[in-house]
Amino acid sequence: xxxxxxxxxxxxxxxDSLRLSCAGSGRTFSSDxxxxxxxxxxxxxxxxxxxxxxxxxxxxxxxxxxxxTISRDNAKNTVYLQxxxxxxxxxxxxxxxxxxxxxxxxxxxxxxxGQGTQVTVSS
Numbered sequence: 483x484x485x486x487x488x489x490x491x492x493x494x495x496x497x498d499s500l501r502l503s504c505a506g507s508g509r510t511f512s513s514d515x516x517x518x519x520x521x522x523x524x525x526x527x528x529x530x531x532x533x534x535x536x537x538x539x540x541x542x543x544x545x546x547x548x549x550x551t552i553s554r555d556n557a558k559n560t561v562y563l564q565x566x567x568x569x570x571x572x573x574x575x576x577x578x579x580x581x582x583x584x585x586x587x588x589x590x591x592x593x594x595x596g597q598g599t600q601v602t603v604s605s
Contacts, residue, residue, distance in 0.1 A: 484508035491599030502563040504578030512556035514581040520574035532586040568603045
């Protein structure tokens with residue numbers, strides 16, 4: 483079956499970096515945009531970043547712009563999220579998504595989701 487599997491989460495201190503990975507299986511995502519969302523306790527899932535199928539276009543939430551970088555390796559069917567200068571407010575479960583139909587910023591647009599990986603940033 484089609485799966486997206488995230489990895490790379492963990493517990494870090496404010497100012498540290500983490501790199502999340504999301505590997506697809508069951509089909510190729512090389513022709514689809516891919517993205518990252520996050521959900522903090524008690525809050526709705528929110529858009530973090532997205533990348534076009536070719537990798538030439540990227541989009542970021544204002545809250546992470548300049549600190550996070552999304553990239554992809556289509557040969558590995560994988561998308562990455564490099565997170566630098568992490569802050570306590572970045573603490574959340576981070577989800578990978580693929581194959582949107584509509585506005586990237588809305589969760590409803592995305593067809594495939596991973597199970598999530600926890601990122602905890604302490605001050």
